Amino acid sequence: MASRAVSVSAALVVAGMVLIPVTAVLWRGGGFGGLGPADWAALRFTLWQAALSALLSVVLAIPVARALARRAFPGRSALIALMGAPFILPVIVAILGLLSVFGGKGVINQLIVPLGLTRLDIYGYHGVILAHVFFNLPLAVRLLLQGWLSIPAERFRLAATLNAPVWQVLEGPMLRRLCPGAFVVIFVICLGSFAVALTLGGGPRATTVELAIYQAFRFDFDLGKAATLAMMQLLLGLAAGLVALRLAPRDGFGAGLDRQVARCDGISRPAKVADTVWITLAAGFLLLPLASVAWAGVPGLFTLPPEVWLAAGRSVLLALGATALTLTLALPLLSRAGEAAALLGVSVSGLVLGTGFFLLLQPFVRPASVALLVTMLVNALMALPFVLRILRPGLDGAKADFARLSASLGLSGWALWRIVYLPRLRRPLGFAAGLTAALSMGDLGVITLFADGDTATLPLQIYRLMGSYQMESARGAALLLLALSLGAFWLFDKGGRVNADT
16 A cells, blocks of 8 residues: 555456456457447437536526636535535435426426416436436536636736736636536536436437447347447547646636635626626535425335335445445556556446456356345445545645655654555545445445346336336435435535544
8 A cells, every 4th residue: 555566456357347247248259249230329419418508507507617716605615515516416316306397397387388378398308418417517607607716816916907807917827728628528428328318318319329238238238239329439439538637727827825805806786796606506406306306205105115224225335335446446546556556446337347256257157136235346446546546636635745754763664654645535535435325325326237126226216116106205315315325425524524633
């Protein structure tokens, strides 16, 4: 953990954990398989929806982030904190919330149909894009808001003194640096869309590559085709990742004195009204589906069948196991080589990883008996890049501050980590653990392939309830999943902040 050799060895282990299952799928499938017109259509739709979803998320985030940057109001901090909720929100819960607002019997249709307007239909490509914007608009807002907050107050003072337009001299250059990178990050996230396309896709015209891989496994058991699609997705993800690294922001506006000055560019009444409208619309778009899940789910809590509570227990154990495994893998990987190896986990389809592990274990055990363990491992591999991005800046800072002092005191190995590094990583460790637990709790991916009634997780149980039209129970289970996911994130994040002042 303290040496370069350990870091490189850990990176090789993680790379092997990704590449060996993919190789197993290729070998079992007899090599790459041919693609039909439907598969190429899935590829085109994947690229199109990812690009459009990313574009809409970034474009809509610009006025929202600008409004939040220059307005102070009660609850502003809480609203900004909630901007991170959709990223950790279980996909199946968010879909239920979107259905309750935009679905056939949702709030919007109940308002517009009596007025003689056309009923909204959330199923199809527009539903997929709507869901992706719901998930990624908050992420884009947070990324761009950090750009606004990084502009030193002295630059705004100088712009006001020179009577220079703030949009042209400060905000425009900042957005030109950040928007391309934000677009590519969201584009990569949307490339691997599975649960959204599975529930809202509405047919072959709205099928993503990840969903096509699932169909190749589940219905055709065509491993060659699945492997081919997975390699296409891997190449797309790696290419987009390289673009994202190249577009990473470099030079900013320089350092300031951390002073706070009143903004002079938004004092007019039209600007205040516009900012209020954008903040209100964004808050409504994000919070109304969550509120509807909570409101509709309360009655269903009292009618949940026993298998839902058992599935909830499995999801908790899965989340705890994935969190422990992710952190165990992450600490030795806090290096450039480790981050490069971890990127493989998000570039390869989770379904292909899971199937590869099952093929490797099939001669020894029944696939359903290890469904939870394989799902745990896949979740850990897919969470690693996020966790490393959270932890590595803190570790680099601690090394820069204490490397010479530690060397002079003879600290090394576990003693160095226990005394110097881990106390200064408690905050990011808590946040990383909470993020991993929440994402694992709500995952609806590998478990859909091989789980039976005894190994189903809570998201899979909700999907089954929706499929059997038991919507009241599905809403109750969704509320339970929402509480468990947000609760796990809050507990880990708060635990990392307790007495973490050193």
